Amino acid sequence: MSNPGSGGDGEHVIFRQYLDAVGLQGLASAEAAGLHTSEWYALSLLSREGSLTPGELATRTGLTTGATTRLIDRLERAGYARRTPDPTDRRRVHVEPVPDALDRVEEVVGPARRRLAEVLAHYTPDQRALIFDYFARAAPAFRAATEEIRATAPPRRARRPG
Amino acid sequence: MSNPGSGGDGEHVIFRQYLDAVGLQGLASAEAAGLHTSEWYALSLLSREGSLTPGELATRTGLTTGATTRLIDRLERAGYARRTPDPTDRRRVHVEPVPDALDRVEEVVGPARRRLAEVLAHYTPDQRALIFDYFARAAPAFRAATEEIRATAPPRRARRPG
DNA sequence: AACAGTATCTGCATACGTGCAGAGATTTGG
DNA sequence: CCAAATCTCTGCACGTATGCAGATACTGTT
Numbered sequence: 192m193s194n195p196g197s198g199g200d201g202e203h204v205i206f207r208q209y210l211d212a213v214g215l216q217g218l219a220s221a222e223a224a225g226l227h228t229s230e231w232y233a234l235s236l237l238s239r240e241g242s243l244t245p246g247e248l249a250t251r252t253g254l255t256t257g258a259t260t261r262l263i264d265r266l267e268r269a270g271y272a273r274r275t276p277d278p279t280d281r282r283r284v285h286v287e288p289v290p291d292a293l294d295r296v297e298e299v300v301g302p303a304r305r306r307l308a309e310v311l312a313h314y315t316p317d318q319r320a321l322i323f324d325y326f327a328r329a330a331p332a333f334r335a336a337t338e339e340i341r342a343t344a345p346p347r348r349a350r351r352p353g
Numbered sequence: 354m355s356n357p358g359s360g361g362d363g364e365h366v367i368f369r370q371y372l373d374a375v376g377l378q379g380l381a382s383a384e385a386a387g388l389h390t391s392e393w394y395a396l397s398l399l400s401r402e403g404s405l406t407p408g409e410l411a412t413r414t415g416l417t418t419g420a421t422t423r424l425i426d427r428l429e430r431a432g433y434a435r436r437t438p439d440p441t442d443r444r445r446v447h448v449e450p451v452p453d454a455l456d457r458v459e460e461v462v463g464p465a466r467r468r469l470a471e472v473l474a475h476y477t478p479d480q481r482a483l484i485f486d487y488f489a490r491a492a493p494a495f496r497a498a499t500e501e502i503r504a505t506a507p508p509r510r511a512r513r514p515g
Numbered sequence: 516a517a518c519a520g521t522a523t524c525t526g527c528a529t530a531c532g533t534g535c536a537g538a539g540a541t542t543t544g545g
Numbered sequence: 546c547c548a549a550a551t552c553t554c555t556g557c558a559c560g561t562a563t564g565c566a567g568a569t570a571c572t573g574t575t
Contacts, residue, residue: 212495214379
């Protein structure tokens with residue numbers, strides 16, 4: 192069932208191993224940055240959006256507002272994000288990533304970037320361009336897949352009624 | 354410092370977003386599979402190695418043997434792995450992934466695979482071949498980067514002297 | 516047979532992430 | 546000006562992941 196084309200079985204494995212490798216690299220990066228996965232995910236959202244309110248962050252991460260408050264606390268304490276008041280609505284708060292922190296994250300990703308640069312060095316400029324074209328197309332595809340997965344399996348862990 | 358070539362700044366961003374997207378997809382998959390990151394990482398090791406002893410798993414994950422025992426317990430309870438006795442040395446145990454479980458994991462990765470297939474459909478066979486060549490080369494590179502990161506930043510979290 | 520070495524597992528303690536329910540502050544609408 | 550709605554934050558409780566140290570079981574050697 193999860194074995195689609197009978198022909199490209201090698202591709203199947205290659206793709207899986209590649210996905211694993213990239214994912215694990217991300218985990219290691221998060222860990223090296225001293226962040227847990229929720230925090231890593233939230234920080235990634237923040238860097239792409241620029242700024243979000245705790246409420247928005249809560250809905251985007253699927254956490255409750257309470258848990259999100261704590262998450263922002265940790266992010267803030269670790270120096271990765273900061274709260275800024277909304278000038279018009281004083282109930283609201285904006286959470287934005289601290290630029291230096293993004294640099295730190297970037298630094299953690301450095302090894303991956305360097306290793307990949309070595310790999311890309313084997314290719315011609317045209318080939319490299321194609322691969323980057325793939326990157327640009329694949330990123331939204333993976334984000335869509337993420338949405339799909341999250342939508343399919345709402346429970347965040349083996350459900351325990353309580 | 355973390356800004357290497359001054360030329361390919363767009364590539365810089367593209368790569369970063371791509372990495373983020375793939376990584377987050379992996380996180381969502383793990384979560385959908387009901388696994389935490391350590392478990393996901395361990396299971397990935399097990400599927401690549403086929404079988405490992407708790408001790409080996411401990412050194413590979415960087416956890417203590419005690420924590421590894423619990424991790425295997427959870428993995429076993431969730432039906433992703435099983436312990437089998439070593440026939441010659443009865444102190445030892447082998448931990449191997451349950452085939453069905455790997456199918457389940459594969460199923461979780463399904464959305465990503467499908468979305469990516471759509472992306473790849475835009476390319477010619479030659480181009481696809483190139484991209485898969487990239488996959489095959491990049492996976493070990495990312496694994497090496499992971500090792501490098503883990504080696505650089507041993508503490509698993511903001512260290513608190515215990 | 517005794518002993519040292521090895522592999523795994525078990526209390527115990529701790530920290531942490533999360534949900535839930537409610538409180539506090541603020542805006543919006545009558 | 547009062548009431549309802551909105552947004553965020555704060556106890557409280559719970560499960561759990563992890564480390565540490567010791568217990569247990571087994572192997573190999575002398």
